[in-house]
Amino acid sequence: MRARRRESQGRREPVARGGLGVARRARRRRGPCRLGIAAGGARRAGSPTEGAGREGNFGGTTAADFYESCAGAGGNGVGEALVKTSACGICGSDLHALRHGHEMVKSQKETGGPLIYNADEDLVMGHEFCAEVVELGIGCLDNVEVGDIVCSMPVLLRPDKLHTIGYSNDFPGGYAEHMLLSSRFLLPVRNGLSPAEAALTEPMAVGRHAVEKSMVSTKDVCLVIGCGPVGLAVVASLKQKGLGPIIAADFSPRRRELAELMGADEVIDPAIESPYRSWRDLSLPANSSANDSNDRALNGSANPGVIFECVGVPGVVNQIMHGAVKDTRIVVVGVCMEEDNFRPLTGIGKELNIQFVLGYTSEEFSDTLRAISEGEIPVTELITGRVGLEGVAQAFEDLGDPEAHAKIIVEPWR
Numbered sequence: 001m002r003a004r005r006r007e008s009q010g011r012r013e014p015v016a017r018g019g020l021g022v023a024r025r026a027r028r029r030r031g032p033c034r035l036g037i038a039a040g041g042a043r044r045a046g047s048p049t050e051g052a053g054r055e056g057n058f059g060g061t062t063a064a065d066f067y068e069s070c071a072g073a074g075g076n077g078v079g080e081a082l083v084k085t086s087a088c089g090i091c092g093s094d095l096h097a098l099r100h101g102h103e104m105v106k107s108q109k110e111t112g113g114p115l116i117y118n119a120d121e122d123l124v125m126g127h128e129f130c131a132e133v134v135e136l137g138i139g140c141l142d143n144v145e146v147g148d149i150v151c152s153m154p155v156l157l158r159p160d161k162l163h164t165i166g167y168s169n170d171f172p173g174g175y176a177e178h179m180l181l182s183s184r185f186l187l188p189v190r191n192g193l194s195p196a197e198a199a200l201t202e203p204m205a206v207g208r209h210a211v212e213k214s215m216v217s218t219k220d221v222c223l224v225i226g227c228g229p230v231g232l233a234v235v236a237s238l239k240q241k242g243l244g245p246i247i248a249a250d251f252s253p254r255r256r257e258l259a260e261l262m263g264a265d266e267v268i269d270p271a272i273e274s275p276y277r278s279w280r281d282l283s284l285p286a287n288s289s290a291n292d293s294n295d296r297a298l299n300g301s302a303n304p305g306v307i308f309e310c311v312g313v314p315g316v317v318n319q320i321m322h323g324a325v326k327d328t329r330i331v332v333v334g335v336c337m338e339e340d341n342f343r344p345l346t347g348i349g350k351e352l353n354i355q356f357v358l359g360y361t362s363e364e365f366s367d368t369l370r371a372i373s374e375g376e377i378p379v380t381e382l383i384t385g386r387v388g389l390e391g392v393a394q395a396f397e398d399l400g401d402p403e404a405h406a407k408i409i410v411e412p413w414r
Contacts, residue, residue, distance in 0.1 A: 078139040080156070081183040086149065086195035088174030088410045089128035089203060090395055092228060092312070093335055097125070097167070098396065100337035107337075113358075115167045126174025126410065127154035127166030130189060130198040131181075140183040150186040151201045153365050157182045174199075175392060177412045187366055191373040196386065196409045198369065200379045203407070205368040207233025209360035210333045214306050216243055221283040221305040223275060224248045224264070225320060227255035229382065229407055230333050231310030232262050236377045239263025245282055249275035252402035261381050276323030279305065283325070304328045318342035321352060329353045382407045388414030 097104055101119035108115045117123060133148045144150055154165035154173065166173030171180055189198045211234060216222060222238055224231050227250035238246050239262065248259035249268040256267040266282075268275045283305045304327040307320050312334025320330055321342055330352060347354065360368075371377045385408040387395045395408045 077137045077180075079141075079183055080137045081133055081140060081144070081181050081186060082135040082137075083131035083150065083152075083179050083181055083186075084134050085126070085129055085131050085174050085177060085179060085412045087130045087199040088126040088412070089199050090126075090392075090399060090408050090410060091128050091203060092230065092399075093127075094125045094166070095396060095399065096312075096335055096337050103337055114162065114164050117164075117167050117169050121169045123167070123169055124172035124176045125166050126172075126176070127164070128199050128202040129154070129174030129179070130195040130201075131174075131179065133186070134178070136183060144183065144186045144188055148186075149189040149195060149198070151189060151198050151365075151369050152181050152185045152187065153360075153362060154202065155182060155185065156180055157184075175389065175410055175412070185362065187369055189369070189373065193373045196383055196411075197372060197379050199409060200382060200407065201365065201369040201372060203229050204233045204236060204372065204377055204379065205360040205365045206230055206333070207235075207237040208364045208368050210234050210308060210331050210357045211237040211241065211243070212364065213355055213357045214308070214329060214331045216306045216329075218243060221279055222246045223279040223305065223307045224259070224310060225275065225307065225316065226250060226310035226312075226334060227252070227259040227267075228310065228402070230312075231255075231308070232258055232382065232406070234308045234310060234333060235259050235262040235264050236379075240371055240376050247275060247279050247282065250402075254403045255406070258381060258406055261378065274323070276320075279307070279323075280325060306331060308333055310334045312336045314338050314340040317354070318346075321346045321350070324350060324352055326350045327353070329355065332356045383409055385409070386411055386414075388412065 097115075105116055105119050107113070130149065130151050133144055133146050133150060136144075136146060156163040156165055156168075156171055163171050165171055165179060165181065173179065189195070207230060210230075216238070220243070222244055224234050224238075224246065227235070227248050231248065231250070232255075235246055235248055238244060244263075245265040246263060247266045247268060248256065248264035249270050250256050250259065251269060251271055253269075256269065259267050266278065268278055304325055306329045307324060309316055309320055309330060309332045313336060316334070316336075317330070317332060317340060324330060328350065332354065346352075368377070372379055384405040385395065385398065387408060387410055389410070389412050392410055395410070399405050399408060
Protein backbone atom coordinates (compact mmCIF):
# COMPACT_ATOMS: atom_id res chain seq x y z
CA MET A 1 0.00 0.00 0.00
CA ARG A 2 1.25 3.50 -0.72
CA ALA A 3 -0.04 5.02 2.48
CA ARG A 4 1.39 3.80 5.72
CA ARG A 5 -0.89 1.39 7.50
CA ARG A 6 -1.79 1.76 11.14
CA GLU A 7 -1.29 -1.17 13.48
CA SER A 8 -4.31 -3.01 14.82
CA GLN A 9 -4.93 -2.89 18.55
CA GLY A 10 -6.52 -6.27 18.43
CA ARG A 11 -9.88 -5.75 20.21
CA ARG A 12 -12.94 -6.28 18.04
CA GLU A 13 -16.15 -4.28 18.11
CA PRO A 14 -19.41 -6.19 18.40
CA VAL A 15 -21.52 -6.50 15.29
CA ALA A 16 -24.21 -3.84 15.05
CA ARG A 17 -27.81 -4.99 15.20
CA GLY A 18 -30.52 -3.64 12.93
CA GLY A 19 -32.59 -4.55 9.92
CA LEU A 20 -30.94 -2.51 7.20
CA GLY A 21 -27.37 -3.62 6.96
CA VAL A 22 -25.10 -0.70 7.80
CA ALA A 23 -21.54 -0.79 9.00
CA ARG A 24 -21.66 1.27 12.13
CA ARG A 25 -19.25 3.96 13.19
CA ALA A 26 -16.66 3.27 15.85
CA ARG A 27 -17.58 4.77 19.19
CA ARG A 28 -14.05 5.83 20.01
CA ARG A 29 -12.90 9.13 18.55
CA ARG A 30 -9.20 8.30 18.63
CA GLY A 31 -7.21 5.30 17.56
CA PRO A 32 -7.77 2.92 14.66
CA CYS A 33 -11.06 2.88 12.82
CA ARG A 34 -13.30 -0.04 13.77
CA LEU A 35 -16.03 -1.56 11.67
CA GLY A 36 -19.01 -3.74 12.45
CA ILE A 37 -21.48 -5.32 10.05
CA ALA A 38 -25.20 -5.20 10.72
CA ALA A 39 -27.07 -8.29 9.65
CA GLY A 40 -30.27 -8.39 7.69
CA GLY A 41 -29.81 -6.03 4.77
CA ALA A 42 -32.46 -7.83 2.76
CA ARG A 43 -34.96 -8.05 5.58
CA ARG A 44 -37.79 -5.81 6.66
CA ALA A 45 -36.61 -2.87 8.75
CA GLY A 46 -36.45 -3.75 12.42
CA SER A 47 -36.44 -7.52 11.80
CA PRO A 48 -32.91 -8.86 12.41
CA THR A 49 -31.88 -11.99 10.55
CA GLU A 50 -30.83 -15.22 12.12
CA GLY A 51 -27.28 -14.78 13.30
CA ALA A 52 -27.48 -11.07 14.02
CA GLY A 53 -25.01 -10.35 16.78
CA ARG A 54 -22.37 -12.72 15.50
CA GLU A 55 -19.18 -11.33 14.12
CA GLY A 56 -19.55 -10.20 10.51
CA ASN A 57 -17.18 -10.80 7.62
CA PHE A 58 -15.45 -7.47 8.22
CA GLY A 59 -15.92 -7.32 11.98
CA GLY A 60 -14.16 -4.32 13.56
CA THR A 61 -10.47 -4.03 12.99
CA THR A 62 -8.17 -1.35 11.67
CA ALA A 63 -8.49 -0.05 8.14
CA ALA A 64 -5.46 -2.10 7.14
CA ASP A 65 -6.88 -5.33 8.56
CA PHE A 66 -10.21 -4.55 6.95
CA TYR A 67 -8.44 -4.25 3.59
CA GLU A 68 -6.59 -7.52 4.10
CA SER A 69 -9.72 -9.42 5.15
CA CYS A 70 -11.47 -8.25 1.99
CA ALA A 71 -8.46 -9.05 -0.14
CA GLY A 72 -8.77 -12.66 0.92
CA ALA A 73 -12.26 -12.97 -0.56
CA GLY A 74 -11.35 -14.10 -4.06
CA GLY A 75 -8.40 -11.82 -4.78
CA ASN A 76 -5.12 -10.32 -3.64
CA GLY A 77 -5.93 -6.61 -3.58
CA VAL A 78 -3.99 -5.75 -6.73
CA GLY A 79 -5.37 -2.65 -8.43
CA GLU A 80 -7.75 -1.95 -5.56
CA ALA A 81 -8.34 1.10 -3.39
CA LEU A 82 -9.52 1.43 0.17
CA VAL A 83 -11.84 4.43 0.45
CA LYS A 84 -13.67 6.17 3.27
CA THR A 85 -17.31 6.92 2.52
CA SER A 86 -18.10 10.64 2.48
CA ALA A 87 -21.72 10.46 1.31
CA CYS A 88 -24.09 7.82 -0.01
CA GLY A 89 -27.59 8.23 -1.38
CA ILE A 90 -30.42 5.87 -0.50
CA CYS A 91 -31.72 4.35 -3.73
CA GLY A 92 -35.19 3.09 -4.52
CA SER A 93 -33.56 -0.23 -5.41
CA ASP A 94 -32.45 -0.52 -1.79
CA LEU A 95 -36.04 -0.07 -0.68
CA HIS A 96 -37.10 -2.76 -3.16
CA ALA A 97 -34.33 -5.12 -2.02
CA LEU A 98 -35.34 -4.63 1.60
CA ARG A 99 -38.90 -5.73 0.87
CA HIS A 100 -38.38 -8.09 -2.08
CA GLY A 101 -34.80 -9.31 -1.66
CA HIS A 102 -35.46 -12.98 -2.33
CA GLU A 103 -37.61 -12.25 -5.37
CA MET A 104 -34.96 -9.91 -6.78
CA VAL A 105 -32.17 -12.44 -6.37
CA LYS A 106 -34.29 -15.20 -7.91
CA SER A 107 -35.02 -13.05 -10.95
CA GLN A 108 -31.37 -12.06 -11.34
CA LYS A 109 -30.26 -15.69 -11.23
CA GLU A 110 -32.82 -16.63 -13.88
CA THR A 111 -31.72 -13.84 -16.21
CA GLY A 112 -27.99 -13.75 -15.49
CA GLY A 113 -28.20 -10.32 -13.86
CA PRO A 114 -25.45 -8.78 -11.70
CA LEU A 115 -27.38 -8.33 -8.42
CA ILE A 116 -26.89 -11.81 -6.99
CA TYR A 117 -26.31 -12.28 -3.27
CA ASN A 118 -27.58 -14.41 -0.39
CA ALA A 119 -30.66 -12.60 0.91
CA ASP A 120 -30.43 -14.51 4.21
CA GLU A 121 -26.87 -13.40 4.98
CA ASP A 122 -25.26 -10.13 6.06
CA LEU A 123 -25.49 -7.33 3.52
CA VAL A 124 -24.33 -3.72 3.71
CA MET A 125 -26.16 -1.67 1.08
CA GLY A 126 -25.26 1.61 -0.58
CA HIS A 127 -24.19 2.09 -4.21
CA GLU A 128 -24.68 5.84 -4.79
CA PHE A 129 -21.54 7.12 -3.13
CA CYS A 130 -18.70 9.59 -3.00
CA ALA A 131 -15.60 8.75 -0.98
CA GLU A 132 -12.07 9.74 0.01
CA VAL A 133 -9.11 7.58 -1.06
CA VAL A 134 -7.39 6.18 2.05
CA GLU A 135 -4.98 3.64 0.59
CA LEU A 136 -3.96 2.41 -2.85
CA GLY A 137 -2.84 -1.14 -3.48
CA ILE A 138 -0.09 -2.25 -5.82
CA GLY A 139 -0.89 -2.11 -9.50
CA CYS A 140 -3.16 0.94 -9.22
CA LEU A 141 -3.30 3.44 -12.04
CA ASP A 142 -2.16 7.03 -11.54
CA ASN A 143 -5.66 8.46 -12.01
CA VAL A 144 -6.03 9.29 -8.30
CA GLU A 145 -3.92 9.84 -5.20
CA VAL A 146 -4.45 9.20 -1.50
CA GLY A 147 -6.65 11.97 -0.12
CA ASP A 148 -8.58 12.55 -3.37
CA ILE A 149 -12.37 12.79 -3.24
CA VAL A 150 -13.75 10.37 -5.83
CA CYS A 151 -16.83 8.79 -7.33
CA SER A 152 -16.97 5.35 -8.83
CA MET A 153 -19.24 2.86 -10.45
CA PRO A 154 -20.25 0.47 -7.65
CA VAL A 155 -18.17 -2.50 -8.78
CA LEU A 156 -15.14 -4.43 -7.64
CA LEU A 157 -13.43 -6.55 -10.29
CA ARG A 158 -11.85 -9.70 -8.93
CA PRO A 159 -10.47 -12.82 -10.63
CA ASP A 160 -13.43 -14.84 -9.37
CA LYS A 161 -16.16 -12.47 -10.55
CA LEU A 162 -17.48 -8.93 -10.70
CA HIS A 163 -18.78 -7.91 -7.27
CA THR A 164 -21.60 -5.37 -7.19
CA ILE A 165 -20.92 -3.00 -4.30
CA GLY A 166 -24.07 -2.51 -2.24
CA TYR A 167 -25.42 -5.94 -3.18
CA SER A 168 -22.59 -8.17 -2.03
CA ASN A 169 -22.27 -10.41 1.00
CA ASP A 170 -18.48 -10.14 0.81
CA PHE A 171 -17.92 -6.41 0.39
CA PRO A 172 -19.73 -3.55 2.14
CA GLY A 173 -21.44 -0.72 0.31
CA GLY A 174 -21.69 2.97 1.05
CA TYR A 175 -23.65 2.58 4.29
CA ALA A 176 -20.29 1.58 5.75
CA GLU A 177 -17.39 3.75 6.81
CA HIS A 178 -15.00 2.06 4.36
CA MET A 179 -15.25 0.25 1.03
CA LEU A 180 -12.97 -1.55 -1.39
CA LEU A 181 -13.17 -0.43 -5.02
CA SER A 182 -11.35 -1.11 -8.26
CA SER A 183 -9.02 1.84 -8.73
CA ARG A 184 -9.50 1.88 -12.51
CA PHE A 185 -13.05 3.18 -12.05
CA LEU A 186 -12.23 5.98 -9.60
CA LEU A 187 -13.07 9.46 -10.89
CA PRO A 188 -11.78 12.59 -9.10
CA VAL A 189 -14.49 15.05 -8.06
CA ARG A 190 -13.77 18.48 -9.58
CA ASN A 191 -14.88 22.10 -9.37
CA GLY A 192 -15.56 22.13 -5.65
CA LEU A 193 -18.55 19.79 -5.97
CA SER A 194 -19.69 18.64 -2.54
CA PRO A 195 -19.58 14.89 -1.71
CA ALA A 196 -23.37 14.82 -1.29
CA GLU A 197 -23.89 16.31 -4.76
CA ALA A 198 -21.25 14.04 -6.28
CA ALA A 199 -22.99 11.01 -4.77
CA LEU A 200 -25.95 11.72 -7.06
CA THR A 201 -23.81 10.85 -10.09
CA GLU A 202 -25.00 7.24 -9.94
CA PRO A 203 -28.77 7.83 -10.02
CA MET A 204 -28.42 10.63 -12.57
CA ALA A 205 -26.38 8.28 -14.78
CA VAL A 206 -29.35 5.89 -14.76
CA GLY A 207 -31.46 8.62 -16.33
CA ARG A 208 -28.73 9.40 -18.83
CA HIS A 209 -28.57 5.75 -19.89
CA ALA A 210 -32.35 5.57 -20.34
CA VAL A 211 -32.27 8.63 -22.60
CA GLU A 212 -29.42 7.17 -24.67
CA LYS A 213 -31.24 3.85 -25.12
CA SER A 214 -34.46 5.61 -26.13
CA MET A 215 -32.89 6.96 -29.34
CA VAL A 216 -34.89 10.15 -28.78
CA SER A 217 -34.43 12.95 -31.32
CA THR A 218 -35.05 16.69 -31.27
CA LYS A 219 -38.35 16.08 -33.09
CA ASP A 220 -39.78 13.86 -30.34
CA VAL A 221 -42.17 14.92 -27.61
CA CYS A 222 -41.07 13.22 -24.38
CA LEU A 223 -43.43 12.10 -21.61
CA VAL A 224 -42.02 11.04 -18.23
CA ILE A 225 -44.44 9.06 -16.06
CA GLY A 226 -43.32 9.25 -12.43
CA CYS A 227 -41.11 11.97 -10.96
CA GLY A 228 -39.22 10.12 -8.27
CA PRO A 229 -35.40 10.26 -8.39
CA VAL A 230 -35.24 8.11 -11.53
CA GLY A 231 -37.88 10.13 -13.38
CA LEU A 232 -36.19 13.37 -12.34
CA ALA A 233 -32.89 11.99 -13.64
CA VAL A 234 -34.53 11.31 -17.01
CA VAL A 235 -35.97 14.84 -17.13
CA ALA A 236 -32.57 16.33 -16.28
CA SER A 237 -30.78 14.29 -18.94
CA LEU A 238 -33.33 15.20 -21.61
CA LYS A 239 -32.95 18.86 -20.72
CA GLN A 240 -29.15 18.69 -20.71
CA LYS A 241 -29.20 17.25 -24.23
CA GLY A 242 -31.58 19.94 -25.48
CA LEU A 243 -34.41 17.49 -26.15
CA GLY A 244 -38.11 18.04 -25.76
CA PRO A 245 -40.65 19.37 -25.19
CA ILE A 246 -40.66 17.42 -21.92
CA ILE A 247 -43.91 16.58 -20.13
CA ALA A 248 -43.64 15.13 -16.61
CA ALA A 249 -46.51 13.56 -14.69
CA ASP A 250 -46.78 12.73 -10.99
CA PHE A 251 -49.49 12.85 -8.32
CA SER A 252 -47.14 14.58 -5.86
CA PRO A 253 -47.07 18.41 -5.98
CA ARG A 254 -43.52 18.45 -4.57
CA ARG A 255 -42.24 16.06 -7.22
CA ARG A 256 -43.90 18.05 -9.98
CA GLU A 257 -42.13 21.11 -8.60
CA LEU A 258 -38.80 19.29 -8.70
CA ALA A 259 -39.51 18.15 -12.26
CA GLU A 260 -39.85 21.79 -13.29
CA LEU A 261 -36.55 22.58 -11.58
CA MET A 262 -34.94 19.72 -13.51
CA GLY A 263 -36.19 21.15 -16.81
CA ALA A 264 -39.69 19.84 -17.55
CA ASP A 265 -41.60 22.13 -19.91
CA GLU A 266 -44.99 21.02 -18.59
CA VAL A 267 -45.98 19.16 -15.44
CA ILE A 268 -49.28 17.34 -15.04
CA ASP A 269 -51.26 15.99 -12.12
CA PRO A 270 -52.76 12.71 -13.44
CA ALA A 271 -55.59 13.07 -10.94
CA ILE A 272 -56.80 16.15 -12.83
CA GLU A 273 -55.90 15.55 -16.47
CA SER A 274 -54.54 12.80 -18.68
CA PRO A 275 -50.81 13.14 -19.38
CA TYR A 276 -51.31 11.11 -22.55
CA ARG A 277 -53.78 13.62 -23.95
CA SER A 278 -51.38 16.52 -23.40
CA TRP A 279 -48.56 14.50 -24.89
CA ARG A 280 -50.60 13.60 -27.98
CA ASP A 281 -51.69 17.22 -28.43
CA LEU A 282 -48.10 18.46 -28.30
CA SER A 283 -46.86 15.81 -30.69
CA LEU A 284 -49.33 16.83 -33.42
CA PRO A 285 -48.52 19.76 -35.73
CA ALA A 286 -50.02 23.11 -34.70
CA ASN A 287 -52.39 23.19 -37.69
CA SER A 288 -53.42 19.54 -37.56
CA SER A 289 -57.03 18.51 -37.98
CA ALA A 290 -59.15 15.51 -37.17
CA ASN A 291 -58.21 14.07 -40.55
CA ASP A 292 -54.52 14.39 -39.61
CA SER A 293 -55.19 12.45 -36.42
CA ASN A 294 -57.01 9.75 -38.35
CA ASP A 295 -54.17 9.53 -40.86
CA ARG A 296 -51.69 9.14 -38.02
CA ALA A 297 -53.75 6.35 -36.50
CA LEU A 298 -53.68 4.51 -39.83
CA ASN A 299 -50.19 5.26 -41.06
CA GLY A 300 -48.23 6.19 -37.97
CA SER A 301 -45.88 9.13 -37.68
CA ALA A 302 -42.24 9.72 -38.41
CA ASN A 303 -41.84 11.01 -34.84
CA PRO A 304 -44.51 9.53 -32.58
CA GLY A 305 -42.60 10.38 -29.42
CA VAL A 306 -41.16 8.60 -26.39
CA ILE A 307 -42.72 7.68 -23.05
CA PHE A 308 -40.47 6.91 -20.08
CA GLU A 309 -42.01 4.65 -17.43
CA CYS A 310 -40.36 5.64 -14.13
CA VAL A 311 -42.80 4.30 -11.54
CA GLY A 312 -42.00 0.60 -11.26
CA VAL A 313 -45.32 -0.77 -10.01
CA PRO A 314 -47.60 -3.35 -11.66
CA GLY A 315 -50.10 -1.99 -14.15
CA VAL A 316 -48.23 1.11 -15.27
CA VAL A 317 -46.74 -0.40 -18.45
CA ASN A 318 -50.20 -1.62 -19.46
CA GLN A 319 -51.64 1.84 -18.79
CA ILE A 320 -48.94 3.46 -20.92
CA MET A 321 -49.57 1.04 -23.78
CA HIS A 322 -53.22 2.06 -23.81
CA GLY A 323 -52.34 5.77 -23.69
CA ALA A 324 -49.68 5.60 -26.39
CA VAL A 325 -50.22 6.23 -30.11
CA LYS A 326 -49.03 4.15 -33.03
CA ASP A 327 -45.25 3.54 -33.19
CA THR A 328 -44.55 5.05 -29.76
CA ARG A 329 -41.29 4.06 -28.10
CA ILE A 330 -41.78 3.09 -24.45
CA VAL A 331 -38.70 3.01 -22.21
CA VAL A 332 -39.17 1.08 -18.95
CA VAL A 333 -36.83 2.59 -16.36
CA GLY A 334 -38.79 1.90 -13.16
CA VAL A 335 -37.85 -1.31 -11.33
CA CYS A 336 -40.94 -3.43 -10.78
CA MET A 337 -40.16 -6.36 -8.46
CA GLU A 338 -43.52 -8.06 -8.89
CA GLU A 339 -45.12 -9.92 -11.75
CA ASP A 340 -46.95 -7.72 -14.23
CA ASN A 341 -49.13 -8.33 -17.25
CA PHE A 342 -50.43 -6.62 -20.34
CA ARG A 343 -52.33 -7.62 -23.46
CA PRO A 344 -49.88 -8.20 -26.33
CA LEU A 345 -52.57 -7.34 -28.88
CA THR A 346 -52.53 -3.74 -27.60
CA GLY A 347 -48.86 -3.45 -28.50
CA ILE A 348 -49.32 -5.34 -31.76
CA GLY A 349 -52.17 -3.13 -32.90
CA LYS A 350 -50.17 0.04 -32.24
CA GLU A 351 -46.80 -1.47 -33.24
CA LEU A 352 -45.27 -0.24 -30.01
CA ASN A 353 -41.56 -0.52 -29.25
CA ILE A 354 -40.84 -1.37 -25.60
CA GLN A 355 -37.26 -0.97 -24.35
CA PHE A 356 -36.22 -2.12 -20.88
CA VAL A 357 -33.09 -0.48 -19.44
CA LEU A 358 -30.70 -1.10 -16.55
CA GLY A 359 -27.76 0.83 -15.16
CA TYR A 360 -25.34 2.75 -17.38
CA THR A 361 -22.00 2.48 -19.16
CA SER A 362 -18.71 3.70 -17.70
CA GLU A 363 -18.69 6.53 -20.26
CA GLU A 364 -22.18 7.62 -19.27
CA PHE A 365 -21.21 7.56 -15.59
CA SER A 366 -18.09 9.63 -16.19
CA ASP A 367 -19.87 12.20 -18.34
CA THR A 368 -22.69 12.50 -15.80
CA LEU A 369 -20.19 13.41 -13.08
CA ARG A 370 -18.66 15.99 -15.42
CA ALA A 371 -22.09 17.46 -16.24
CA ILE A 372 -22.99 17.76 -12.56
CA SER A 373 -19.66 19.36 -11.64
CA GLU A 374 -20.00 21.88 -14.48
CA GLY A 375 -23.56 22.83 -13.55
CA GLU A 376 -25.25 21.27 -16.58
CA ILE A 377 -27.35 19.01 -14.36
CA PRO A 378 -28.75 20.64 -11.18
CA VAL A 379 -28.87 18.25 -8.24
CA THR A 380 -28.76 20.40 -5.11
CA GLU A 381 -32.54 20.64 -4.75
CA LEU A 382 -32.88 16.87 -4.91
CA ILE A 383 -31.09 16.47 -1.57
CA THR A 384 -33.86 16.71 1.00
CA GLY A 385 -32.25 15.05 4.01
CA ARG A 386 -28.96 13.93 5.55
CA VAL A 387 -28.48 11.27 8.23
CA GLY A 388 -25.70 9.39 9.97
CA LEU A 389 -25.68 5.62 10.28
CA GLU A 390 -28.01 5.79 13.26
CA GLY A 391 -30.66 7.41 11.07
CA VAL A 392 -30.68 4.98 8.14
CA ALA A 393 -33.62 2.87 9.36
CA GLN A 394 -35.81 5.94 9.85
CA ALA A 395 -34.68 7.35 6.50
CA PHE A 396 -35.95 4.22 4.77
CA GLU A 397 -39.34 4.87 6.32
CA ASP A 398 -39.29 8.61 5.59
CA LEU A 399 -38.65 8.05 1.88
CA GLY A 400 -42.14 6.63 1.61
CA ASP A 401 -43.52 10.19 1.74
CA PRO A 402 -42.99 11.87 -1.67
CA GLU A 403 -43.89 15.27 -0.24
CA ALA A 404 -41.13 15.09 2.34
CA HIS A 405 -38.17 13.64 0.47
CA ALA A 406 -36.59 13.04 -2.90
CA LYS A 407 -33.08 11.89 -1.95
CA ILE A 408 -31.70 11.29 1.55
CA ILE A 409 -27.92 11.21 1.87
CA VAL A 410 -26.19 8.92 4.38
CA GLU A 411 -23.01 10.43 5.85
CA PRO A 412 -21.35 7.67 7.93
CA TRP A 413 -18.95 10.12 9.57
CA ARG A 414 -21.81 11.93 11.34
